[in-house]
Amino acid sequence: MIEHLPVLLVVLPIIGASVPLVASLYTDRSGWSIAVVTMLGHAALAGLLAERVWTDGVVSYAVGGFALPYGIELVVDGLSLAVVLLISAISLGVLAYARHAGPHENTFYSQLLLLVTGLTGMTVTGDVFNLYVFLEITGLAAYGLVASGREASAAVAALKYLIVGTVGASLYLLGVGYALAATGTLNMADMSGKLAAVGYDSTLVLTAFGLMVGGLSVKVALFPLHTWQPDAYANSPDSVSAFISALVSTVSAYALARLLFSVFTVDFLTAVPAARWALIVVASVSIVAGSALAVSQASVQRMLAYSSVSQFGLVIAGFAVATPIAVVGATVHLVGHAVMKGGLFAATGIIERETGATTIGGYAGMGGRTPLAASAFTVLALGMVGVPPAIGFVGKWYILVGAVEAELWPVVAVLLASTLLTLAYFARLGERLYFAEPTIREEGSIADGGEESDGLRASSEPRFDGGDGDDGEEAVSTGMLAVVVVAAVLAVALTAAVPALEQLLTETLPPLIQ
Amino acid sequence: MTADVLQLDLLTSRYNYYAVVLLLGIGLYTLIESPNLVKKVIGMNIFQTGIFLFFITLAFRTGANPPIVTKGGGPYVSPLPHVLILTAIVVGVSLTAVALALIVRIYSEYGTLDEDTLEELYYD
Numbered sequence: 001m002i003e004h005l006p007v008l009l010v011v012l013p014i015i016g017a018s019v020p021l022v023a024s025l026y027t028d029r030s031g032w033s034i035a036v037v038t039m040l041g042h043a044a045l046a047g048l049l050a051e052r053v054w055t056d057g058v059v060s061y062a063v064g065g066f067a068l069p070y071g072i073e074l075v076v077d078g079l080s081l082a083v084v085l086l087i088s089a090i091s092l093g094v095l096a097y098a099r100h101a102g103p104h105e106n107t108f109y110s111q112l113l114l115l116v117t118g119l120t121g122m123t124v125t126g127d128v129f130n131l132y133v134f135l136e137i138t139g140l141a142a143y144g145l146v147a148s149g150r151e152a153s154a155a156v157a158a159l160k161y162l163i164v165g166t167v168g169a170s171l172y173l174l175g176v177g178y179a180l181a182a183t184g185t186l187n188m189a190d191m192s193g194k195l196a197a198v199g200y201d202s203t204l205v206l207t208a209f210g211l212m213v214g215g216l217s218v219k220v221a222l223f224p225l226h227t228w229q230p231d232a233y234a235n236s237p238d239s240v241s242a243f244i245s246a247l248v249s250t251v252s253a254y255a256l257a258r259l260l261f262s263v264f265t266v267d268f269l270t271a272v273p274a275a276r277w278a279l280i281v282v283a284s285v286s287i288v289a290g291s292a293l294a295v296s297q298a299s300v301q302r303m304l305a306y307s308s309v310s311q312f313g314l315v316i317a318g319f320a321v322a323t324p325i326a327v328v329g330a331t332v333h334l335v336g337h338a339v340m341k342g343g344l345f346a347a348t349g350i351i352e353r354e355t356g357a358t359t360i361g362g363y364a365g366m367g368g369r370t371p372l373a374a375s376a377f378t379v380l381a382l383g384m385v386g387v388p389p390a391i392g393f394v395g396k397w398y399i400l401v402g403a404v405e406a407e408l409w410p411v412v413a414v415l416l417a418s419t420l421l422t423l424a425y426f427a428r429l430g431e432r433l434y435f436a437e438p439t440i441r442e443e444g445s446i447a448d449g450g451e452e453s454d455g456l457r458a459s460s461e462p463r464f465d466g467g468d469g470d471d472g473e474e475a476v477s478t479g480m481l482a483v484v485v486v487a488a489v490l491a492v493a494l495t496a497a498v499p500a501l502e503q504l505l506t507e508t509l510p511p512l513i514q
Numbered sequence: 515m516t517a518d519v520l521q522l523d524l525l526t527s528r529y530n531y532y533a534v535v536l537l538l539g540i541g542l543y544t545l546i547e548s549p550n551l552v553k554k555v556i557g558m559n560i561f562q563t564g565i566f567l568f569f570i571t572l573a574f575r576t577g578a579n580p581p582i583v584t585k586g587g588g589p590y591v592s593p594l595p596h597v598l599i600l601t602a603i604v605v606g607v608s609l610t611a612v613a614l615a616l617i618v619r620i621y622s623e624y625g626t627l628d629e630d631t632l633e634e635l636y637y638d
Contacts, residue, residue: 129598136605143612152623156636159616163545166558166609173602174538174565180595181572 005049006061006074009084010121012041017113020106031109036095038113042120043088053081058508060126069187075126078504079261079331083123083254086335090246090342091116093483097346098239100477101353103148111148112243115141119251128176128212128263129186131255132169135219139165142248146236157231164228168218175211178204179263188262195264200271209268209275212259219252220312223286230305238349241301245308246342250334253312257319257330261509266322279320284414286313291421295428298359300348303425304341307384310418311337317411318399326402328502333395335501336494340380340392343487347377350484353475357440360429365438372481374433376488381426383491386419391494530571537564549629551620555613562606569595569602 016038020031052059053076061074076084091112098112118138125131143165147158180186182204183194195205221229229249233241260269269276290310297303315337318330350373352358355366367374383390386397396419403411541561545554573595581593621627624635 129601133601133605136609140605140608140612143616147616147619152620153636155616155619155623156632159551159613159620162609162613162616163554163558167542167545167561170562170565174568177565177568177572180569186594186598 006076006124009045013113013117017110020110024106028106031106035109039091046084046088069190072130073126074124076124078508080123087119094243096479097483099479101239111141111144122251122255126188127186132173135169142244145240146232149236154235157235161228161232168215171211172215175208178208192263192265200268216256220249222282223289226309230302233305234301242342242345245345246338250338253315269322283313283317287414287418295425304344321402321406323402323406326399329395329398336391336395340383340491343380347373347484350476362440363432364436367433376484378430379488385423385426390491394495394498534564534568551617551627566599569599
């Protein structure tokens, strides 16, 4: 049993995803409990796997016992382990949030678990085609989840996401075709050796690199390819925007890193400086343009979405710098960003429910109205800017040190500028929250309590009172608040885990960190 | 002279690849340029079909047998791309299904399939 851990991690959520559909025949309110049980199992498996990777190093698993490199391989090393643990933790958090915030249908939880399947699969796979399949599973589940919003605009956002996302995934598939033509293999480890033998400057290899990285950049939402993201984040239900903002782009960025380091390797980046510079330029443009767009937004959720474009630019820049410390920094920032951005979206959901505020103007003076959510929001925002004890600082600092070591001065300049720009949009919001006169009148939300927030969110928030019991009347449950507070605490506390992650990465990824 | 003949030979013998490029081009063009949502999805399908043809062409080998070991000796056609494309086709069908479902919902809410009209309604 214990040796099958990597595959169980993928199989468990698939089975979990089909159970709520069957359960729908008897009751339509069992989805949540099934999802929680499944995700607890997932977390337990991830914990066991973590222990194995910590003691034995890299874990490799041949699916169905087919000899490698012909069969499908699952690989768990330090980098994928960090992402698997992140998926488990964030999913449990989102489930705690969705308990009250909904959607409550069984089908929603099926899709959520399918999304977890896709994300886990992308993380543990050691096969480039398998990565495509899981990428599409992730995509399909995410499109469905975005469309689960009650408003019609959610369907438009989901269709846009679907079309742009499919083109991205198809380009990636075309890239896999080129790589297959060049090497005749799909296994990542095997392919990396054969690519070196074919020659890094051969047209086939370069085209494969361009298409695969270009395709994944769509999924990561780097600057000119980000257009699907703000609509998808802003129009989906709060639980969904917290979930996909925290995980979907994160795991795609992980896949890009996996491609860079396990398939094309650092040698490719040094052999073909143009490829590396292209990545650095795209990442830098993303950082600046994402921040600039974020500053100009009126809606808080759209601002957060554009902020993701900029932060992922930062992560990809860290991976493209490719010195050991920059890679550790990029990984730290990848994990930290997921926690912080998920927490921020969850907090905007709470603030909207309690006060009805969705725009930066509307946030004026809301700090006193929703003290807990607003202070968690502020802590997370400061973490995102990179104020020292928070994890956002450590990630940015490591990437910066890496860039300085590699003497990539333009990157250093962009990194420093990005911090200022991030401060620009979050500081404005913080100032509104605590020091501005309220623009939304209190009477409205007090007078008819839950009704008011119902009116504002009517279409995106089905209120089935059945399973919610007593707190069905309240807009915000303890679970939702707890999730936001835990995210804020984690944003600071995770800093303590950085040395362990660094050790894990250096131990399990010798070809990467050298 | 011989170089010219070789070039011509290269041009006439690689017609599969022209079909691939053509399909990719038509697909992407329709996807971007057509204002009709259903046609966009059709463009997406054509684009994916181009990629499928690319993989199948990769596996082709002149004079080779089907990859069934009992049927005489090699050389065999590579079976791997076929398996991959079967999977990719399934993915493509599911994507089309989800896209069409979303289009049905959009049509019932907004009463239009035209992107420009939708844009006006959407950003109200």
